[in-house]
Amino acid sequence: MSTYADAFAAGPNAAWLPELRKSAFDRFTALGFPTTRNEDWHFTSVTKIAERVFKPVKAGKNTLSTHDVEQLAGGESDWHRLVFVNGKFEKSLSNFAELPAEVTVATLQETLKESPEFVAERLGKLASFDAHPFTALNTAFAQDGVVIHVPRGVVVDAPLQIVHICDEKAAGASVHPRLLVVAEALSQFTIVENYVAVGTPSYFVNAVAEVEVGNGAIVNHYKVQRESTEAFHVGTVQVTQGKDSVYHSFSFATGAALSRTNVYTRMLGEGAEAKLNGLYLMDGTQHADHQTFVEHIAPNCASRELYKGILDGTSHGVFNGKVYVDPQAQKTDGKQTNHALLLSEGSRVDTKPQLEIFADDVKCTHGATVGKLDQVGLFYMKSRGINAESARALLTYAFAAEVLETIELDALRVQLEAHVFEHFVRQSQE
């Protein structure tokens, strides 16, 4: 803990929002890292993060090319792109000049210079750090990030991709990326966040995103977490939704030794819709924890959640889906589904749905399964001449494909389908 105090005191750019940072750091000091006694962290021990001393990234010149970025993160030529390498914005790798003129996209550092009041009014307002030590830590230590402002009624066709790359220079270091999205009424916008690595350095990424979805606005938010398998990743997305707004989130995770992905949405306006889906593939000794929290505050809102996990080796998956229905939130329609497929004897999954319903006229369901491959399906495939290995791989792919099909951004869906297909099917044919 004292190492964080030293680091905070020596903070290089503590000049901006000093009060916010100070209170965030104080809160972090008071909370400390969560232990498994904390209900929200019952199945995930962060001892490995707490015991390490992560330093700031050593300054160094970026050696990656645009081609490298494309190889690592994928994407289409018409996508707008911001690239951060080891937490530092790389202008030469980024290209978002083609965005509509009304839309403002800039780094956090730049926005603090150009329109500090815009940041001061919003940063930390959605993502409360009161009960969230990692969010407090991010707020105290964030060096940079992205600020997106889409004004009323503006529809942006091509997605904005934010790529976070860590390489060997990040070994032993921590990075705290920040994202602030303000999508005003009736605007439409798609964000793709990629977290990737060159090689297998061990580092710690602690990301926080705040997303404000205005009345009637539509935001699609995709997160692809393919960190180094030696890395640690904690990410929190906090959303607020206005009347008739739509927020779609998809979390894809294959990376990190230990990861925790939080997606929280607060439905404040009537008629809002949230769709929170995810897929994680774990192997070896990896640990992936996904937590969702859907707060139905206004009436007539709908939420849909589908998370799937495929676990091999001695990996461990956790899914904790919380749904809160406020007394005012009548006619809430909530559905949460979580399925895990265990490919090995040593893998395991803990699932914990939590429904807190205080309104009486609501429809809320949850369902969870943990199982092995369907024997009937395997026999069906084998009875057609398909070898046992291929049949297993194909059925495993099929399990994943069902949730990948919900990705509306075609190029990303195709990319992730190919990735998962390669992972299971090609492997089995070698």
Next chain:
Amino acid sequence: MLKIENLHANVGDKEILKGISLTVNAGEVHAIMGPNGSGKSTLAQVIAGHPGYEVTSGSVIYEGADLLALQPEERAQHGIFLAFQYPVEIPGVTNAYFLRSAYNEIRKARGEEEVDPMDFLDLMEQKIKLVEMDEAMLHRSVNAGFSGGEKKRNEILQMAVLAPKLAILDETDSGLDIDALRIVAHGVNQLKRPDNATIVVTHYQRLLNYIVPDFVHVLAAGRIVKSGGKELALELEAKGYDWITEAA
């Protein structure tokens, strides 16, 4: 082609097949009839290699070799095909990909060249006409959201593409309306060759109006209690099963 001798099979501790003997030669169509629970579907599944059944005694010789020693996929690669009573849904895998994988694995097992996706599509488009299915079905997930009739037609499409030596149709007629039944039967008849054989497992005589058997066997309580020509099926239709099962 197929010689079954004194076959006994269990599910768990329960004996379902209690000594079945049956010989099927190339070019023949055999109908296996019988009341529910007689063991008809079990016989079909045991021939295909379903892991849920344990063969406790007896033998199944297929083309001169011990069929029971082979894995289900090896049986398929040697030309055995089972049209499922309840075809399995595989969301996420397209019909085209699934069938191409099966087709190529069978070719590979026989030491033949694999077929590329374009050539295979041509083959599928040709075969799909046989079962009067929409080509769009090729690009949908295997059986996912298909109606009962579509699933059964899809089974016959798979059979047409994989061109088995021994096809077993397990209650393919159940749940089909008369038009679908006619299409399915037409498909099966088109695939008949002097060097292949078909076993039709059914509860009702109706299907046998369209697929005319050379032999009819009546199964009751795990044994074949009567065998005869196609006229036996008509007799069963008129009199029901009781007169045979009681006599046995």
